[in-house]
Each structure stands twice: as structure tokens, then as C-alpha cells.
Amino acid sequence: DTAVSQTPKYLVTQMGNDKSIKCEQNLGHDTMYWYKQDSKKFLKIMFSYNNKELIINETVPNRFSPKSPDKAHLNLHINSLELGDSAVYFCASSQRGNGYTFGSGTRLTVV
């Protein structure tokens, strides 16, 4: 199946831990993104990668770091997790100028 897949689907962890979320797309798209969806459903752009180059970095704490080994993968690493990091994180991909295809999300809960 052609899709954007992200793992894990659920992640429960304690404050202060470091965790990673993985994302892979097999659509041949040239750009990948990470969005954060808060409890009010607001979707906010965090990062995007185009041809392995970071082209957007919004006002996101530097505890968050995207890592892209190749154009089909964009992983999100989070250091020193805080309670406020609890949210659903969505990976997406697109071919520049066209609509995004989203993954099914990772629900992160920090306790």
C-alpha cells in the first residue's frame, strides 16, 4: 500500500525521558513534515524536510530535532520530555505545491 506510516501509534513515557517517532513514506514525495495537534485539534507545523534539507523550523523548542536519513524517512527525536509535549504528532508528505498525505498519528502522553 502506498502511504505514510508512522510508529509507534501510542507512546506513554515519563517526564525527562528521550523518545523518537519514526515516519516513512513510499509515495515518492519530495517533502516531509511534522505537525503537532493539541487537545483543541489545532494543527501546527513543526518541521519540514525537502531533499534532506530543513526548510522550515517554527518556534519549536530545540529539544525537538528532526532527522532525515533519506527522502523517504523523517524521524522526530524529543529530548527531556515535558508534560506540555503531550499531543498527537502527525507526519505528512507532499510533492511540492500539492496536497499533503498524512500518517495516522502518534499519541504521545507524558506522565
Add this chain to the structure above:
Amino acid sequence: GENVEQHPSTLSVQEGDSAVIKCTYSDSASNYFPWYKQELGKGPQLIIDIRSNVGEKKDQRIAVTLNKTAKHFSLHITETQPEDSAVYFCAAFGQGAGTALIFGKGTTLSVSS
């Protein structure tokens, strides 16, 4: 940067009625306007989109209109069905490198039978 406002935040209709969701954008350079549907526990899915060189686009029961002068665009769903119940997001995309889709805050549509 781009700012997208979406109204209403919640919308309840009877099955068979029409539903309209409206959005405004701030950046006159934006040229691509998609709409997404998000069902519970799933990622947003693209349902229809429109580019700035087109005023209206229709796909079965769903239509989108764009008024570039007023910087408004709207989603119209006719003959609503219970399976249309979901959160709908509008978005806008500008030109140039370093841009990404900016989303409205979403509309929760409830269709009751």
C-alpha cells in the same frame, strides 16, 4: 506569515441538509487551498482542493468556492449523511521556499439522522 481563520467551530445539521464552512486567509500570495477531513483516531485526509486560478470546484456532494479578492474560501457539503460527521480543516499554502500548509482551527460537523 499566513493566518487562516475558520468558522464555525462546531456545526450540527440534520441528515440531508447542507453544511457550509468558511475560511479567510491573510496572505494574498497564497495560491493553493485544500480541505481535509479528520475522523476520530485518524490522520487528516484530503477531500478537495482549489487553486487560485479557479473560482469553484465540485466533486459529487462536495464543492469549494474561492473569492481571491475577499480572500475567502468555503466548503459546501450537500445532502449530508451521518458518515460526514468529522472535523474539517481548511488550509492555505503560499509561494516560495520555506512555506508549508497553514491550517484553520477546524470545524466539528455533526450530522444527525
